[in-house]
Amino acid sequence: MEHAVDPLIWELSIFVLAIFVGYYVVWSVTPALHTPLMAITNAISSVIVVGALLAAGPEGFSIAKMFGIAAMTLAAVNIFGGFVVTQRMLAMFRGKKRPAAGGQKAH
C-alpha cells in the first residue's frame, strides 16, 4: 500500500470494537433494569446532537441550518427526557434496607 490508511478504516475499527463492548456490557445488565436501560440508551443515542450543532452553528440562514435547529430541538427533548425519566425510574428501585419515603416502614 502506498497511501496511509483511510480514516474510515479507523472508524470502522472503533465501531466494531464498540459493538463488542456493548455486547458484554449489556449482557451484564440485570433484567430488572431493562426498561431504564432502554431509556438511557435512548438518551445517549441523542449524542447525535453534535451533528445538529455543527449544522445549526454557522452564521446566517440556510436550509442546513433549519434542519440543524430542528434536529437540535428533537435531540434536546430526548436528552433531557431520557435522563430525567431514567433518574425517576432508578430512584424507585429500592432495596429492603432503605424503604422509600412515604412507603412502608421496615418492620
Next chain:
Amino acid sequence: MSANLTALAYLVASVLFVLALRGLSSPTAARRGNMMGIAGMAIAVIATVVNPQIVSYEWIVAAIVVGGAIGTFIARKIEMSAMPQLVAGFHSLVGLAAVFVAAAAFNAPESFGILDEAGAIRLASRIEMALGAVIGAITFSGSIVAFAKLQELVSGNPVQFKGQHLLNLAIGVVIVVLVAMFTNEPVAQWFALFTVLAFVIGVLLIIPIGGADMPVVISMLNSYSGWAAAGIGFTLHNSALIVTGALVGSSGAILSYIMCRAMNRSFVSVILGGFGAESDGPKKAKSDKPVKAGSSEDAAFLLKNAGSVIIVPGYGMAVAQAQHVLAEAAHKLKAQGVRVRYAIHPVAGRMPGHMNVLLAEANVPYEDVQELEEINPDFSNTDVVIVIGANDVTNPAARSDPKSPIFGMPILDVDKAKTVLFIKRSLAPGYAGIDNELFYAPNTMMLFADAKKMMQDIAKEL
C-alpha cells in the same frame, strides 16, 4: 480547542457512556451510572460548541431550552405504566433527528468537512449519510406506529394484507437502488426519494406486528436508533457518535434476542408479524369444562393461611393500574409472616423490564422480585400463587402440548403450586388466542373481576 483535544473529549464522553450502561448491573450503581451518562453528554456538547465554526448561538440556546423543557416536562409527568409508549416516542425523535442531520450534512457539506479536493461530497460520506437517513427514517415512522399502537390511538391488532411481504421487499430493493444512484451522483431528489420510501417502509414493517410482540418491536427500534446514530457518526467522523451508536445498536439487538427467546419465536417470525391475529389460531377454543370461581373473601382466607405466596403480574396489572393495591396487600401479608415474592416473565408487559418498574413504583423491594429461571423451581413448594393480568406466560400447554402455538415457550410453572388464584375479567383466551387449561385445573380458583377492584377487596379482607 484543537481537533485533538476535541477528539479526546469525545473519547471521555464515550467512556462515560459505557460506564453509564455498566452501572445498570445493579440498582444502586445505576443511579451513579445515569449521572455519568449526563456528564458524558455535557462533555460531548461542550466539546462541539467550542468548535470555532460554531458562531451563532441564539438558535442553539433556544432549541436546547425549548426541547429541554418539553423533555423534562414529559419525563416528570409520564405514568410509569405508559413507559413503553414514551420510549417508543423518544426513539422516533432520535430517528427523525438522524434524518435531519443527514439532510443538513447533504445541504451544507462544508460545515461537516466532508468535501473532497474537487469540492464534491466524498464517496464514503455519501453512503454514510444515505444509511443514516434511511435507518433514521425507518426508526422514526416505525416508532410512531409502535407509539400509536401502545397508546391505543390505533388498534393493537396486526394489520395484514395480501402481498405485504412482497411489497416490503420491492420497496426495500428500490431504496437500495436509490441509495446506489445517490452514491454515484449525490442529487437532492434521490435523497428525498429514498428518505420518503424509508418512512413508508417503517410503517409497513410495524403494522403487521401485534400488541404483545411489542417488547420485541421496541427493542428492535431501540437497536435501529443506535445504528442510525452510528451512520451519522461515520458521516461526521465523530468517535463519540460511532461508539454510542454501536453501544445502543447492540443493546437493542440483545434485548430483541432475549425477548424472542422468552417467547420461543424466531426474530424473523416476529418481524413477519401476524402472530395473534384474529384470523389464525384455533378459534373459540373455549371449552365447557367446569371452572371453580371464588370471591375476594375466599382468596383472602387462602392467602392468610398460606406460608408462602408468589405473585405473577402481567400486562393486565399495568392496564388496571393495580400495582399499588397489590403491593399494599402483599405488605399486609408480609406483616402476618407470609413469605411474598414476585415472579416476572421476561415478556410480561409491553417492553423489557416493564413489570419491574411498575413494582418498583409501588415500593416493592427489588429483592422480592425474581426472574423466571430464579423462581421457577420454587412454585412446587409454594402455597398460593396470584396471577394478576398475565395469561399465556402461565399456560402449561407450552410444556405439554406440541400442537400449541406457544409450545416450547418458557413459562412460569404456576400450575405446580398448591393453589392458583387467577384474577381475570373472563375466561377469554390470551394474546396467543389459545385457551389456558390452567383455568380448569382443580387447584385453580378464578377470581372474575377487574384486577384493581379485586385486589382492593382482597386487601380489605386481610
